[in-house]
Amino acid sequence: MSHHFDLIIIGAGPAGLAAAIYASRAAIKTLVIDESSAGGQVKTTHQVANYPGFIEPVSGHQLASNMKKQAEKYGTKFELAAEITDLNLVGAEKWVKADGETYTAKQIIISTGSSPRLLNVPGEKEFKGGGISYCATCDGEFYTGKDIVVVGGGNSAMEESLLLLQFVNSITVIHQFDALQAEKVTAEKMIQNPKVNILWSHEPRGFEKNGERMIITAENLKTKEMVTIERDGVFIFVGMLPNVDALKNTPLEFSKYGYIVTNENMETNIEGVYAAGDVRDKKYRQIATAVGDGTVASLEVIRKM
């Protein structure tokens, strides 16, 4: 079946929800499609302390839920947990197919955000939750008194590692460079900790299991030599990637890192198609900047309609 809207927003994170609030308040018939629930990365952020308007830190879950309810209050329709199987961004009438339904609109805002990057090496998917984790607060206690590997050397990797040190016996950090990318204070705390050992200039090449333990194969990037280490678990924190898989076969212009290129009005290279939030090629990725992008994109849509 086909359903017509004035505006389709793909992605219900803060960028998409801000855009939806503005558009719906301007009586634009708006649909938000998300492959998950509404809220994006914010709904899973424990506490947000830097979003204006909240004197005390607000739970990300609460903030996301409020944004969605605000959009709903003004009439935004949601199609959640819906998988986009095909879409056409070109021409006056654009369409999106999701879960067997077709949705058409003249304007589309893409706000699909970003997700934690996977290593994409053998064993990573198979052992997720059974030796491989992506969240220290969630899974750290399963490794109390154990020896683990942390992959990554940026801020989030080191901050999560400091948290893991409250539980584990030791951490071996596998890092692709020969210096940590994290802020100096955090990096120093890790380097000075006697429970921490760092494998510099190494990258994991695969994970296997030996009973309860994980076997990690890593390559020394300088000598090309492979090393194998055995630990109880692996935590992976290697940055974020834009969510653009569903858009790969469209004529959208992407930056060399895979983000969508826009002008300051959030217009992409395709007429009637906008990008907002973390998926856009820009310097700062925060809730406030995503909300700002969503607002600008929506105001452009309103102006053109």
Added chain:
Amino acid sequence: MLQTNLEHVTSKEHLQQIIESNEKVAVCCGRMGPMCIPVYEVFEVFGEKYPDIKFMDMEFDNPEAAVIRSLPECSTFRGLPFTVYYRNGKVVKATTSIQNAKQIKEVIEEVLS
């Protein structure tokens, strides 16, 4: 207490009563953390899309959650949440760690359709 809109499983007896009186049940046992919240929320959406399945959650730190934590199907799990699917009172599938809507849909099609 979990801050979700799902019905919460509160005890072993409660779970027993639910799986005896519903053919298809899915329980997500976790905390209010970044790996668990997306699963609860997909469950909330799927509650409307699959009215024949009862989607529930359970607090991982409730001692009564041993009914899930100590299932043989969960014995190797080291990632929250533990999500267990029941059919006719029996465990038919269990998954560990975060799952997206597509993965949950695949499990439903595999064991609860």
